[in-house]
Amino acid sequence: MENSGFCNDNYTSETSDDDLVDLTGATCDFPEDVPYLDGDDSAGRSKGGQAQNGSVDVLDLLQGWGSGVGTYDDFNTIDWVREKSKDRDRHREISRKRRQSITALLLSVSDAFSGWLLMLLIGLMSGALAGGIDIAAHWLTDLKEGVCLNGFWFNHEHCCWNSKETTFQERHRCPQWKSWAELTVGVTEGASAYVVNYLMYVIWALLFSFLAVFLVRAFAPYACGSGIPEIKTILSGFIIRGYLGKWTLVIKTITLVLAVASGLSLGKEGPLVHVACCCGNIFCHLFTKYRKNEAKRREVLSAASAVGVSVAFGAPIGGVLFSLEEVSYYFPLKTLWRSFFAALVAAFTLRSINPFGNSRLVLFYVEFHTPWHLLELFPFVLLGIFGGLWGALFIRANIAWCRRRKATRLGRYPVLEVAVVSLATAVLAFPNDYTRMSGSELISELFNDCSLLDSSKLCDYGPLAKGGEPAGNLSEGTVGQAERPAGPGVYTAVWQLAMALLFKMAITVVTFGMKVPSGLFIPSMAVGAVAGRLLGIGMEQLAYYHHDWDMFHGWCSPGAHCITPGLYAMLGAAACLGGVTRMTVSLVVIMFELTGGLEYIVPLMAAVMTSKWVADALGREGIYEAHIRLNGYPFLEPKEEFVHKTLATDVMRPRRSDPPLSVVTQDGMTVEELEGLISDTSYSGFPVVVSPESHRLVGFVLRRDLVISIDNARRCQEGIVGVSRVIFTEHTPVEAQGAPPPLNLRAILDLSPLAITDHTPMEITVDIFRKLGLRQCLVTQNGRLLGIITKKDILKHMAQMANRDPDSILFN
């Protein structure tokens, strides 16, 4: 695995976390409470009553966990069927013992509740981490602008919390908070103050981003990026050791704060999913049930990804649907319920930490009340089209850039790259108010509908602004509010927003995929929110100056408040996020949880649906799938249908020109022959047949299990030499006088490999692989074994049918 492809570069996984089963130190003893492994179905059966022959000790020996049988190599695909079987065996064992003693009964109860406890822990920990990240990022972001005299650890808002100026506008200007210019050169206004502030802003930004990339490179290369593509792949049954380990968690949490504070065009929402999944994976180690079973662990990780979105947006239901729709592969209903629980715990933990200082759960709280008109669906759909176009273009541009990074020398200097992008971002962002503020602040401001006592430039409307201090009764809500002409502030804001839009669009393309934790939700939403707000202001002014036009007739009379620019911003944000990620239901539900009313669901659906259709027309893949493909992960997309009319025989190995299929016979090979077969080939498993002539399938044996078992037997079992016969039959035959004792490996034989016929259409084969989570499948013709299809073969075939390079699939 020279090219692990993380964050699209060439470094190798150097960290190897503790979930790797150590093979080198495998001993011949084994634990007493060995869970029943797959393969040997006859040994543990209550029915049938086969005679237990002499080789039973060897079987037991081989089943020991210490031997590593039943585990997986790094960067390999798991076998869901086997994992689930293992878990059921474990469960049966516990149920069986339950009746025997009180201790076992208690163990069984604790086993049943361990899932819930795990969810509670994940929820608490993720909520706490998200709160901490919010608070720290807020503080560091403000540090770029100034410092609090009461204590440097206060952010701007907290610093002025107890300030005398209690009016809303003055709240953010308090004597305790000093900008860098004030602190160093002693002035608050003028060119020199501006230059000092500018300089400090750039320096801090550079420092933060350098620290972030340095920490990632030095301690946890897996901490970069958003993590969602890798989590999707892991959830689909891939092993990346250390990707969800404790070092990744620690470094990702710290560097996420730094990256967000550096002002780069990235968000913390995607990485929060990774952080939550790390928490999930780490807590899994507390429970044998989840530690030792890859399938069960993935159920927990599915729930953890729901937790991530839940804390990112304060939207528990949206988070669960996100996990279901976007991330998860195998999502049983039990997981749905548990995810929901974990997402809620996390949301409430976050709320009790109260990082936004407003007792609110949601990231962007919006409270619109103005109804929308059916004619407004037209601009809403326009926003959807914009979102779809931007999403598709962004994906293409970003993938092209990442490919370039991988292929050229650019990829070799990640620190320099981050420094340059960070410098450019800071230098270009500072002069514009809307790029200087953080992405989430920008979105909040754009979503705001100016009904409150707002000091923002965006709310600088004619009559309201003219009257100076707004009258008290206007603060009651939108009642009585009317369409107003834009004031000078709004015109300035429009120009600045337009510049901000272009800047954000360009810089996000190069930012996503760098060696720092970087989420895509906030930048995408920011682009959409800016575009939406601009359109909203345009519509509003149109309605004000041309309320006699036919299109406004009847619903937008003069003096009425009919257009809400904040709503346009929200729809734009949803449309762009939808275009980039291709989320649908979960996106709508997240937005619904933000607004808290069904009122705007129809516009939201219209925008999101249009966006998805437009984006899909330009390219089928969302950004996460595109990155998965870029990295060559073996991910079998559950959403996309296989449309070609090929058969299993077209995909299976060996091809017509290849050497014949390497098989193992059930009783005809010696240890030496097997070792030769293993060293000559690199297949990850071999079918076992009755005889080479009949090619009647008996079972399937994994290479890794075979290597470990032979190795173990040679070291620990007496009399096993190179010429010992290896047999896979139920009864060990009696060997001729003088011959070495045979080695019975039936224990590692999978007696229930799935076999399909050579005429099976590939669409059905792909379906079987997806739904059962297979790693390989055997192909037969009229009852004779003909070949084998692996997940990699399928992915290569799919790439070929889509005119892509089949060698882009790197892993098994």
Added chain:
Amino acid sequence: MENSGFCNDNYTSETSDDDLVDLTGATCDFPEDVPYLDGDDSAGRSKGGQAQNGSVDVLDLLQGWGSGVGTYDDFNTIDWVREKSKDRDRHREISRKRRQSITALLLSVSDAFSGWLLMLLIGLMSGALAGGIDIAAHWLTDLKEGVCLNGFWFNHEHCCWNSKETTFQERHRCPQWKSWAELTVGVTEGASAYVVNYLMYVIWALLFSFLAVFLVRAFAPYACGSGIPEIKTILSGFIIRGYLGKWTLVIKTITLVLAVASGLSLGKEGPLVHVACCCGNIFCHLFTKYRKNEAKRREVLSAASAVGVSVAFGAPIGGVLFSLEEVSYYFPLKTLWRSFFAALVAAFTLRSINPFGNSRLVLFYVEFHTPWHLLELFPFVLLGIFGGLWGALFIRANIAWCRRRKATRLGRYPVLEVAVVSLATAVLAFPNDYTRMSGSELISELFNDCSLLDSSKLCDYGPLAKGGEPAGNLSEGTVGQAERPAGPGVYTAVWQLAMALLFKMAITVVTFGMKVPSGLFIPSMAVGAVAGRLLGIGMEQLAYYHHDWDMFHGWCSPGAHCITPGLYAMLGAAACLGGVTRMTVSLVVIMFELTGGLEYIVPLMAAVMTSKWVADALGREGIYEAHIRLNGYPFLEPKEEFVHKTLATDVMRPRRSDPPLSVVTQDGMTVEELEGLISDTSYSGFPVVVSPESHRLVGFVLRRDLVISIDNARRCQEGIVGVSRVIFTEHTPVEAQGAPPPLNLRAILDLSPLAITDHTPMEITVDIFRKLGLRQCLVTQNGRLLGIITKKDILKHMAQMANRDPDSILFN
């Protein structure tokens, strides 16, 4: 199918709707644009290039739709794999043609959008029907009490809409509305008026229920019950012709109104799911894509069931989750998105009809603001335990009663049964205010938290009541509201509620399962709401009289408003509904959509979770699963895990003592022999093998297809006689001189039957059946065909392992 078991009785399906493909009139001609059928994979392949031999016309002939090949018998299970394959072939065909002409391109676009159009239609129609049902039921319910002089078609509320008495309390007393006593004997008060009203109430109730049961019996026996068990079964891949037909829709809509108006202890929510599914099924006939494909149609029906709940509760997201969690079997993400769309359309249609007259979407609008205290979780969990207990007991009692109805003479007089129960309900319900009102009114009243100017007895609290007309500032909300001592009204209400609780609990057991449309949501919620309200009032009075107790210390000081009895009612309702149906996430989300805030999600989850755990401990099945089992439907529960350690060889047929497996050889049998095999056996399909000796599997042929094909060939193909050889090979061999021409049936041969080994654990087999939606699966041993496992075999085996009667599974 003598015993179709609908609504647990013995009548046969008399209606046979138009989706039955008529076999008797099958002609030898066939449509031109025949979609490609499964089985013959070589004919349509682009690659490979096999020579098309002389039998190609016969193949085409057999593929014709008119011949009925590829359809199913009534009360049979579909093959999901085959249906999905068929749809993909159809889709490929359209994609291929798209490039050829503009018409084809338009057809392809309309094909792509037909799903959305269908959803729109279902949403509109279901919303409209639900609105109509609401209005009609409301009117008929009020008709039991009196009539409007302005026009008999006005309900009580509409009648008094324009009345002079505008105060809240007087709103329902207007001169235009006359009670029956007023109208007939001219008095409004006193014993005689009471008797007349009582009598009229009972008469109307009897009339409505009689009409309902008469219509159901006479026109659409499938219209009875809630329909959810059958819909679950249908969605899992079962065929019940006419169950979702137009007659069922019409009759169910009418009788649902009558049943609800009759005052029986039933709700309209479950049947609304059936109504929505009927709409979905009927609209499917507009589009070939859905009409001709059982799998695609089930996707639509999944969405329709979401629509049903969406209109029932005004909870679109909850509806989608209900469909996902409770009803659906195969729920691809595309369906999730479409369901959501349909659910929204339906909800907005319903809102524009505005049946509740308050512009609100939801059935029970609640607006609590009082925070709850952590200590209150204890009574909340108590409610959960009550709900779980009641749920489990209700299921047992109801199933026992339904079994009794099936087994004894009771089942033979459904009309009498309905009349008796209806009479009992009316007679017992009238004297008690809380049973006289309809279930949803009762629940609304119990959910109410008395903060409004309420004239209800439940809000007759001491100080507030003593002051006569409440002060204006109290109407502002809960601010300033304090714990109050209960007034005499509350004491009366408590007694009446206690009686109502017992009555509802008893009568619901005998009502659910009668020959009228009957939903279980409202009665379950009503029981829970009564119990919850009682507990809430108890807690409230405890807090008032003992606010110095330790448990109230610190959060419930005198003068504070700390207990909300309405919240208790809501939690009780959720707990009871959860106990009966075992819904979890969807129930919480539905309740969340009712209350519209995250505030009460934790109590809700606590109550629902406790309820589910308690109920599961007493019996694993929810009411719908219990009814499915009662009726012997072949439903493979997707939630329940198979825990036993049996192997495929223990389940497959033939058993050791049985005659050997009936197989067809690929080229060794004559037409006569095949016909003999068909008439001697009743299997629904036969494996095709190379030769009887080798037992090497070639494919699988369905009995129905075989019968139809041989019949067709005998009638239409020249030279086919009894001694003609039937061959399934690719190339038709040359027959000896003088021998009749062979009949090549490779077209109907499924060349890709799934085969598992005899050592495959049943847990994996069950998983494969569930996930792939199989109808049967072949079992091999070392490459030799050994037997066959059908879905029915699996269900019988599961019943046996659970110590139930395996013969309770009636259908294939």
